Amino acid sequence: MKLLVAFALIASLGALAQAEEEYCHNSVVTACSSSTFSALTGFFTGESNSICNARFAGIEHVEPEVQAYINSQLTKSYEYLLLATHFNSYQKNRPGFQKLYQGLSDRSFDDSIALIKQITKRGGIVDFNTRHESAASVSTQRPTLEVDELHSLALALDNEKQLATGATHIHTRAIHATERDPEMAHYMEEEYLGKQADSVRKLSGYANDLAKLMKVPDPSLSIYLFDEYLQKQ
Secondary structure, three states: OHHHHHHHHHHHHHHHHHHHHHHHHHHHHHHHOOOHHHHHHHHHHOOOOOOOOOOOOOHHHHHHHHHHHHHHHHHHHHHHHHHHHHHOOOOOOOHHHHHHHHHHHHHHHHHHHHHHHHHHHOOOOOOOOOOOOOOOOOOOOOOOOOOOHHHHHHHHHHHHHHHHHHHHHHHHHHHHOOOOOHHHHHHHHHHHHHHHHHHHHHHHHHHHHHHHHOOOOOOHHHHHHHHHHHHOO
């Protein structure tokens, strides 16, 4: 008799656990599902009625600025690539300058990919069909890229300052927005602010050094030697 009671008790506990499991499963499915139309709309717009997403903190306040910064990084990457091509031609033949601008182009492209991954990690979708602009990160003027060596350094320095300002703007907004996003602020500080400061410092030094070397009647030798120096960097 005791054995029968124990068996019945075990069976009832198992049935109760199964019922609770089914209830939890159903609640999760209900919470994480939406209508077919809403799901399709949310997939393309980044918005959904589902609560099972990766969005938290103040990502809504920072995401437009980050998307504008991605656009800016891609634009700078393309401009640096054009500069590298310009100095790699047989007319200019400046392999040092070509190396410098090719490196900056690759870095900006890699940074844009990293930012896309960061946005998607936080539950967002980067929409390239919509133009995202920020006064701090996107220049309204498109400079002429067929320039001489000194003017190309000045152009690159301006670009790096714009990117540094854009990163600072995102960091500031992530900290001081109505709903803060410390994770995004930490990410920008660790991955971009220091790197952009180093890039601005390096290019400003290059521009000032070359400007001093060119204060001679015929600066062709100075430019050649400076290009040789860039090849070794």
